[in-house]
Amino acid sequence: MQTIVFKCGGSIVDALPESFFEMLGTLKATHDVAPVIVHGGGPMISSKLKQLNVTSTFVDGLRVTTNEVLDVVEMVLSGAVNKQIVRKLSVFNDKVVGISGVDGGLLKAVPVTKVDQIGYVGEVTDVNHDFLTTLTTNGYIPVISPLALGTDAQRYNVNADMAAAAIADCLSAPLLFISDIPGVKQDERILNHLSQQEIESLIEAGTIYGGMIPKVQSALEALDKGVPEVAIVSGLEERAIHQFIAGEAVGTRITLSEVAYV
Ligand SMILES: Nc1ncnc2c1ncn2[C@@H]1O[C@H](COP(=O)(O)OP(=O)(O)O)[C@@H](O)[C@H]1O
Numbered sequence: 234m235q236t237i238v239f240k241c242g243g244s245i246v247d248a249l250p251e252s253f254f255e256m257l258g259t260l261k262a263t264h265d266v267a268p269v270i271v272h273g274g275g276p277m278i279s280s281k282l283k284q285l286n287v288t289s290t291f292v293d294g295l296r297v298t299t300n301e302v303l304d305v306v307e308m309v310l311s312g313a314v315n316k317q318i319v320r321k322l323s324v325f326n327d328k329v330v331g332i333s334g335v336d337g338g339l340l341k342a343v344p345v346t347k348v349d350q351i352g353y354v355g356e357v358t359d360v361n362h363d364f365l366t367t368l369t370t371n372g373y374i375p376v377i378s379p380l381a382l383g384t385d386a387q388r389y390n391v392n393a394d395m396a397a398a399a400i401a402d403c404l405s406a407p408l409l410f411i412s413d414i415p416g417v418k419q420d421e422r423i424l425n426h427l428s429q430q431e432i433e434s435l436i437e438a439g440t441i442y443g444g445m446i447p448k449v450q451s452a453l454e455a456l457d458k459g460v461p462e463v464a465i466v467s468g469l470e471e472r473a474i475h476q477f478i479a480g481e482a483v484g485t486r487i488t489l490s491e492v493a494y495v
């Protein structure tokens with residue numbers, strides 16, 4: 234049985250069709266693939282913060298997270314968004330379990346170091362492999378919200394792309410980023426393939442910006458640690474997800490070095 238990590242971005246969660254949940258919910262039966270789902274919810278957090286009159290800003294695609302912001306992040310991600318995905322998947326599979334990275338010691342984190350004064354933003358240092366594989370080998374589909382535990386019961390807000398990459402690394406599983414765009418674009422053209430060097434120049438040039446920065450950086454980090462395959466696709470392209478499972482070219486495929494795109 235193969236495991237694949239699917240990261241569902243907050244940008245697309247609400248627009249995902251029923252057929253998407255059916256495909257993921259029946260993946261074990263149809264393809265002998267165990268899905269592990271990691272989700273975001275950035276737009277939903279921003280909208281709840283706005284409603285509560287709490288200001289929040291981003292640095293390089295990461296949300297500056299005060300304790301007040303953290304309360305909202307946890308409420309929205311581990312509450313509303315997580316349970317929405319669990320409910321929609323449960324129509325097609327009884328064994329869907331929604332957890333946050335805080336549960337079962339799933340994700341351990343330390344404060345991020347590459348950005349100053351960003352507050353309670355964590356980077357994952359440890360993933361509980363036993364816990365995850367106990368779930369997947371018993372047929373459960375984990376749906377994971379990206380909060381993590383530090384020392385002294387401190388919670389951290391982890392960018393969902395970074396959490397998904399750490400989980401894919403722990404499971405040595407292919408990683409598919411499901412977003413609201415069909416791939417990384419340059420001048421409105423989708424780039425079918427991106428190497429580390431190309432990514433660095435596109436960030437430098439401002440062509441890759443905002444939430445796409447942690448996505449491509451997490452992809453590179455995952456590949457560097459041995460994750461076999463990483464791609465970015467739109468959640469509205471059902472065929473793309475089937476093609477990824479079949480090992481075919483989809484969306485934007487990311488690799489460390491320049492290789493001929495097959
Ligand atoms: N070069 C690029 N190509 C495509 N999208 C880009 C690019 N640079 C930045 N983006 C932005 O990244 C967004 C996807 O990242 P994000 O909003 O964080 O999505 P998700 O919720 O799926 O993690 C796109 O909707 C787009 O606004």
Ligand SMILES: CC(=O)N[C@@H](CCC(=O)OP(=O)(O)O)C(=O)O
Nearest residue numbers: 243273274275295296391392393
């Ligand atoms: C540190 C940080 O930025 N955390 C993210 C977590 C949610 C997320 O990553 O959601 P998307 O996948 O929809 O972007 C945030 O607070 O928005």
